[in-house]
Amino acid sequence: MRTVRTALIGCGKVGQIHAAALRELTESEFVAVCDRDSQRASAFSARFGVRAFTDVGDLLKEAAPQAVVVCTPHPLHAAAVIQAAEAGVSALVEKPMAASLADCDAMLAASAKAGTKLGIVSQRRLYEPVLRMKAAIDAGKIGKPVLGVFSMFSWRDQAYYGSDPWRGKWASEGGGVLVNQSPHQLDLLQWFMGQIDEISGFWANLNHPFIEVEDTALAMIRFKNGGLGSVVTSLSQRPGIYTKVHIHGDNGASVGVETDRGATFVAGVSEIAEPPLNDLWTIPGEEGLLPKFQAEDRARFRVINPTTHYHAMQIQDFLQAVRDDRPPLVTGEDGRIVVAMFTAIYRSNRERRPINFPLEAQG
Ligand SMILES: NC(=O)c1ccc[n+]([C@@H]2O[C@H](COP(=O)([O-])OP(=O)(O)OC[C@H]3O[C@@H](n4cnc5c(N)ncnc54)[C@H](O)[C@@H]3O)[C@@H](O)[C@H]2O)c1
Numbered sequence: 001m002r003t004v005r006t007a008l009i010g011c012g013k014v015g016q017i018h019a020a021a022l023r024e025l026t027e028s029e030f031v032a033v034c035d036r037d038s039q040r041a042s043a044f045s046a047r048f049g050v051r052a053f054t055d056v057g058d059l060l061k062e063a064a065p066q067a068v069v070v071c072t073p074h075p076l077h078a079a080a081v082i083q084a085a086e087a088g089v090s091a092l093v094e095k096p097m098a099a100s101l102a103d104c105d106a107m108l109a110a111s112a113k114a115g116t117k118l119g120i121v122s123q124r125r126l127y128e129p130v131l132r133m134k135a136a137i138d139a140g141k142i143g144k145p146v147l148g149v150f151s152m153f154s155w156r157d158q159a160y161y162g163s164d165p166w167r168g169k170w171a172s173e174g175g176g177v178l179v180n181q182s183p184h185q186l187d188l189l190q191w192f193m194g195q196i197d198e199i200s201g202f203w204a205n206l207n208h209p210f211i212e213v214e215d216t217a218l219a220m221i222r223f224k225n226g227g228l229g230s231v232v233t234s235l236s237q238r239p240g241i242y243t244k245v246h247i248h249g250d251n252g253a254s255v256g257v258e259t260d261r262g263a264t265f266v267a268g269v270s271e272i273a274e275p276p277l278n279d280l281w282t283i284p285g286e287e288g289l290l291p292k293f294q295a296e297d298r299a300r301f302r303v304i305n306p307t308t309h310y311h312a313m314q315i316q317d318f319l320q321a322v323r324d325d326r327p328p329l330v331t332g333e334d335g336r337i338v339v340a341m342f343t344a345i346y347r348s349n350r351e352r353r354p355i356n357f358p359l360e361a362q363g
Pocket residue numbers: 009010011012013014015034035036037040054056071072073074076094095096121122123164180266267268
């Protein structure tokens with residue numbers, strides 16, 4: 001198999017980025033799109049030259065893709081993935097994997113039973129400053145990673161929440177800043193720090209009275225390696241300030257990335273305005289490298305479109321995983337950890353106690 005027959009489910013904002021990549025990548029034979037809104041499906045069909053469907057079952061049967069990319073609202077990810085797996089079709093799913101652990105478990109079980117691949121989008125793992133940090137941590141350059149800090153001070157306005165009826169409501173989104181904007185950095189934090197032992201958390205809605213869900217959340221994490229973590233994630237600062245993940249090691253050295261500056265971009269609506277950069281690098285003997293890294297990252301930002309580049313890289317990895325029968329870069333098991341992290345913060349806030357890992361779905 002040289003190319004993989006591909007289809008897109010969910011022709012909305014981020015769907016545009018996926019469709020463009022599915023059309024361009026040499027690994028992809030892009031055959032069809034599906035949206036329950038027939039006008040959106042038709043518009044994508046005309047724009048990308050593929051067949052249009054309004055029902056996932058019809059798409060799977062008639063277009064016979066080998067892989068689908070799922071870009072529906074988060075609580076609807078599971079149904080599409082399970083339907084695809086039952087038809088023997090692999091799925092790359094937008095973040096978060098799902099809004100509940102029960103959905104994650106059902107997706108993992110369906111994919112395991114069918115022998116299909118399941119991947120979760122976390123394209124910031126492919127940012128060069130992030131890969132530099134991962135390589136340095138894995139090489140032992142900060143010793144044992146013992147303190148991980150994720151902080152986001154960003155902004156969403158009423159128009160953002162009004163842009164789609166599913167946003168900002170418990171039933172149709174499953175949560176707020178934790179579920180929608182934070183999965184990228186929650187994933188990086190656990191990727192850098194390792195397995196989680198327990199989480200305590202709080203959430204609040206500080207200045208978005210027109211949504212039901214949280215605009216701000218805090219968490220304290222104890223990792224299995226004895227290290228600690230902290231999360232402050234908020235959409236309440238106008239204008240948005242920054243989003244960072246910093247990792248400190250037991251030899252005293254630190255590495256960090258500013259993944260986003262200003263209000264985090266809205267895929268399919270705005271462009272990434274500032275390059276992701278390493279903003280902290282105190283590894284002994286490497287202190288002088290930070291300006292060089294930053295210059296490289298600024299130069300790259302001028303020649304690639306970061307809004308589409310890293311998505312395309314992750315889709316390419318997933319299609320190669322399907323073609324070569326190997327695990328994708330970010331697996332369903334990885335995606336479930338992020339859902340467990342925000343589930344634990346909600347549970348801790350509700351039950352006023354630390355929540356132990358591994359975390360099971362509640363009935
Ligand atoms: N990785 C990233 O940076 C990133 C960026 C933006 C969005 N996302 C994720 O992508 C997902 C979609 O977000 P969006 O902003 O594109 O939302 P959106 O509302 O713009 O698009 C969702 C689309 O799914 C369609 N849809 C809903 N139910 C369907 C069904 N059962 N079958 C087929 N189509 C259906 C809707 O009609 C809509 O067109 C979310 O999970 C979001 O978190 C990820």
